[in-house]
Amino acid sequence: MKEQIRILHINDLHSHFEAYPKIKRFFEAQRQTEAEVITLDLGDNVDKSHPLTEATSGQANIQLMNELGIDLATIGNNEGVGLSKAELNSLYDRADFQVVLGNLTDQSGRPSWAQPYHIYETKAGTRLAFLGATFPYYWTYEPNGWQIEDGIQALERQLAEPEVREADFRILLSHLGIRVDEAICHKLPAVDLIIGAHTHHVFEEGETVMGTYLAAAGRYGEYVGQIDLVFDNGQLEEIVIEAQPTSQLSSQKTDATFVEGLASQGRTMLAQEKIFNWQQPPTLQGSAELVLEAMRDYSGADLAMVNTGIVVRPFERSLTRASLHASLPHQMRLVTFELTSLELLAICQDVFSQAELLANQKIRGMGFRGERFGQMMTSGFTYKNGKIVYNGKVDKETEKKTLVLVDQYYFAPYFESLNQKNGKYRGDLLFPDLLRELVEKYLKGKA
Template identity: 55%
Template sequence: MTEYLRILHLNDLHSHFENYPKVKRFFQAEVLDTIEVLKLDLGDNIDKSHPLTDATAGRANVELMNELGIQFATIGNNEGIGLAKAELDVVYDQANFQVILGNLKDKRQQPDWAQPYFIYETRQGTKIALLAYTFPYYATYEPNGWTVENPLDCLKADLARDEVASADVRILMSHLGVRYDEQIARDFPEIDLIIGSHTHHLFEEGEVVNGTYLAAADKYGYYVGEINLTLDNHQLQEASIVAHATSQMPSDWRDQDWIEQTYKRGRQLLSQEKIIDLPRDLSLAESCQLVMEAMMCYADADVCIMNSGLVVTPFEKNLTKASLQTALPHQMRLAKLNVTAKELADIYEDIWTKGQLLAHQEIRGMGFRGKQFGNVLQAGFAYKNGKIVYNGKAIDEKKELHLVLVDQYAFASYFDKVRQHQAELLFPDLLREVVANYLTGHLEP
């Protein structure tokens, strides 16, 4: 008995709704009565850099996933960390799909909104175990109220479950990245297929590692994945994998209108929430100074370092959540370091030196959603002749100071001096929430 199963998957959309109309038409066109179809989302669908996602805390993304007919989804770090715990706990309330996630716990319990695995039975009775894990950012999940567990340990335990072990086919929905996926393929031959995401990698025609099929479809809806499985007597015989470029798909005259209306809808919702009336429109320098003041207040820090590229547009006089979202679209939180004056000097010199190379470069990932890195700025201190000047005086190199940065500096590989220190990541607020609360007087250090 031969049967065919088609899997359609979307990877790391990050609220890039400009490609959604094409994705939706593709998902609709590939559903045929003669072939059973599963539709999957691999996580990082939600990204607050888009105003509609920000205004609805991701609920609009879930509505669009419902429209796609998604049946199973997992989460990425943009859901697990980019949303506050209270937001993630309710974002899937109206989902018409099942969330699968095997390595995230809420007070040692499985979250109400997710199952650790799912046994899907095809029309002809083939049992498929769907497993899913997200990248274990230990340092950031815990302060956000979650316990993230080692995905390999969880996978080993889940594979030992009777239902999973007795399934005919095992498919991993991975938001772990390509290196994890390759390791799993080598070390866990029980897995038949890994659909990968997180590192935004692309396998246009799939890969095979140690007999395990690997699929991946890039990011932002640039591609959509299609996997056609051939099963014989409930056993997987062959997988045909292809990632389709949406740039090669025909456009519809209504697409641009939908894209603009979706953006406009988010802006309108955010515009209804006024933050403050400033005395006038601020310059870029004044906006950056205000951001640094807010950061130091939130972190109860003495000094701050930031790059001007964080402020994409200067703050408007009539500051609303819409204009602030445009100015600070980043998915970033704050990082606090305890350093000596000597260590602060080393850190600043390192950031300033690297910043000269990065100034006009577009920075990708790590929560940055701006256009370019910009210039290195500081508040609370000056740097002269290799010395830290604090409160107008050069201070003892051993004096301890509290430094606040955006978390990008702690994550980025190129800021070596920062990474030598243990950074305390501050929750729950994103950078723009820190600024908004500071301006309205609701900021709590």
Template identity: 35%
Template sequence: MMQQVETIHLYHTNDVHSHFDSWPQISRFLRSKRELHEAENKACFLFDIGDHVDRSHPFTEGTTGKGNVALLNRAGYDAVTIGNNEGITMSKKALTTLYESADFDVVLCNLEETDHSIPRWLAPYQIYETEQGVRVGVIGATAMYTEFYARLGWHIEEPRQALKKIATQIQHKTDVLICLSHMGVHEDRLLAEESTLFDVILGAHTHHLFTESEIVNETLLAATGKFAQYVGHVTICLDESKKVIGKRAEVIHVNEMERAEEDVDEVNELISTGNEAMEERVFYNAEQLKQQLFTESALSSFFGRAMVEYTNADCAMFNAGIFMGSLEEGWVTRRQLHSMLPHPINPCVITLEGRELLEIYNLAQNEDWPKLEIKGLGFRGTIMGKIIFERLYKNKQGELFAGNRQVVQGETYTLATLDMFTFGFFFPVLQQAEKEYYMPELIRDIAGWYGKQKALAKMNMSEHQNEY
């Protein structure tokens, strides 16, 4: 009978989304576990499976994500892969420089430059060797948002095919093969069904939680939900021939981890650091613009005009729930814009036929929508709020107009809206329509741009009047 000669411990997090309230406990827990296992002469690896970064948090926004990397460094991570929040809510320059100070590997096999070369800040895979000589292969992949990555100057490949290709190439160089998957639980299960090469798939993206492992085709699947509520722990046992003879998974809730008095101060310091980094003035606001959830407002008019002028669209549509506060009179800073519009949402211009635009206008009159709770889609608010239209209205005769043009069947019109509406959950027609995403601009960038333009126009007008 073969004797167990090596136990490998994997600790993993996913979809933290810059929820730092419990990060001091998690970091302390991970450091203590590594010290414990190393004292026992047992191998230990720490992995993050993407979406650690979320630009809705002031610390992440203020440090352009590099603060997240510093937190991962301090906790002692060995490798990470990226999620869509790292991949498509950051500019190409920001992502290219994000991991400059990383003490860990970025493992990702399905992202390339547009000329198909491998970006210098990542590796398709890594092979680690334990003190007992066990070779641990790690391959990472992220979800395929083809059009978004293309707009940012990246090429994204289908992840399952890329993973299987690399796994086949390195299978004879490894004793254990681990996948860091930011693809979602459905894709993880398909990968396990299609390939027997992976011993463990650590999952993410769909925020699924496995309190114990799920086994598919002899592959162990593990995941920790979202928002730093759990840390995952996978144990892999090997015999003297370096063959895997046992695997198990568990999750540890943050409430089970040691707390310290300074934890709250540490979290507050992150927020202060981010806010201080965003005190740069953007524009002077001549009058208060109040937020209203269930009706049009001065703030919604300001934002609607910003969307139309920035994109040159015929009309615009958005929901009042995107505003997380008002704009006061006086200087507006990056911090205030971020606080008001924290969402990692891009503007998008959609080309629609008259009948389709009328359908959208009519759908938006649904009386149940304003109080509808929204989760995901990049939205960082709570409820939908009223659907607001800018330059799309009905006259007294009930005829629909986009700007100065009557909306009629057979003609086309352009609608500026939020990218979250293009996924088909509220307006199915928008999913297949011709569209142009604006990237890397987020909607708060559009608001800041418009505020600047208004302030400059007012200043120029004053100077012109003074000449006379």
């Protein structure tokens, strides 16, 4: 018996709701078919840079996913480490869909809101095994209270499960990135179809590697994915993979109003909570100095360093959660280092040798939501003429000191001496608060 199955999917929305109305209409239109329709989200839907996501800790995203009719989803790092553990544990409380995730646990085992795989039986009796995995950022999941496993190792175990092994077709919801997906094609031929995410790649007409089909739909809702499958008595007979650019989908007059309404709703909710009042609003430099103070207070570090571009705009005189979010929209946390004076000097030489070059450079990625890098600022010390100065005196101390930075420097390749991939210095990531959250707590403590 022949049957048609249509899979619709999105990934890496990152709370970019600009194309959401188009995606919703596309989903509705593609459901007008004789095919059995299954809708998927591949993770990184949530991003606290959007005011409504911030105000609701991602709950608004889940409601919008419900309205899209999502059936199955996995998580990305924005859900897994962009949210605190408590926020993630409650994120899917009102979800009308199942989360599929096989490589995340904690000390109590698998989280209650996820299952490692889901067996979907079609009306004609074809059994589709959906598996899910997210990229294993060990350095950030573990301090957040999670135990993350290599995606391929987790999949090997799940593929050996009788239900999965005996299914007619196995589909991976992958937030592992294209290179890991390609490795899975070589190592795990039992996976029939990989729908990919994380690295924001696009396969407009699909790909095939070692007999495994690959689909992916970019980022930010710039594409929406459609996969049409034909089965005959449980055997795949035909597959067509597409990624449709949403720019080619028709707009309606109400789209912009809807999208702005989401942001406006978030700003209104955030504006209801007052944080701090100044007699005179701080300048950009003054705002950055306050960020440095808050970083040292939160971490207990001796020293701090940050770029002024972190502050997108100076703090308003009457600071609310809404205006603080506009000033610090980043999804960043802090990282501390225990350093000798010589190690700190080497880091300063690296950082300040590039400071002038970076000052006007546009920065993207790794949680940065500003415009330019800006000037480097320090707290607890100054760096002058190739020397470190504490309290007006050149450093001659030998004991170690603690330096606190934003994790952007640790994960992005701005400074070789600090980059985690080089492994030169081991940093300790601080959870659960994001940068603006710890600044908010600091300022409330001063009020």
